[in-house]
Amino acid sequence: MLGAECPKPCKGKWPTPPFDPRFPNQNQTRNCYQNFLDYHRCIKTMNRRGKSTQPCEYYFRVYHSLCPISWVQRWKEQIKDGTFAGKI
């Protein structure tokens, strides 16, 4: 896993992703994808600046809760292979 993700078992209370008004409707595909992108962008930026990646944990928790495991695995493979379509 990349970056300082929430170590398992995670400390602190994380009930479940809250309502995100950017994605108010039934189709939550973008909610999952956006948080996945935001997490990796956050990690990349924090690492570049030499700062702690702890604030990126929120994005990790959201995409981890919302995104199907198979999607995340596929995207991670693509990132590793350099074929991921999103801009990170």
Next chain:
Amino acid sequence: MAYPMQLGFQDATSPIMEELLHFHDHTLMIVFLISSLVLYIISLMLTTKLTHTSTMNAQEVETIWTILPAIILILIALPSLRILYMMDEINNPSLTVKTMGHQWYWSYEYTDYEDLSFDSYMIPTSELKPGELRLLEVDNRVVLPMEMTIRMLVSSEDVLHSWAVPSLGLKTDAIPGRLNQTTLMSSRPGLYYGQCSEICGSNHSFMPIVLELVPLKYFEKWSASML
């Protein structure tokens, strides 16, 4: 769950389904009233020797049978819209569960904390124990805490499926590449059955859904034991 010779809906397990039941009763009553009135009038028309061939001025009755249907339609539309908006209320779920449709089984993922995922296959008829329901039982049920708002995210790994649980008033299409959200809230514990509701191949009729709603403590014990 469904039972033989059933005519109406299954008993409601969620507040939304209760609303839908009452709305259905209300609307069906209107439909029966109109149908019986029309049938009665037809029977009157067909059983009289009287005839009337001169043209008539029918302003009054025309006004009535324009205004009255409009009022009836409004009486149906208002409760319908009320329920529609109720289903879209922003609630704060306590748990997120994902379900992925496959040919021909469902898989469930609980990833709020640890990564818990499992497949749920129908139990073949030859392996049913006495008392179990044919074509409805599964090997791994979806255990969920009762009286808590749960976010269900439904998708598919191959073709179109649909995740449906009638007693909770739920039916959400499982579309590959898309994540559809629905809200689940059960007012009571129990076992609730559903079946795949979108044609998906030869075993479309053989991929049921079984929800096991239990108190929170049992849910926590179960999820710990499944890891």
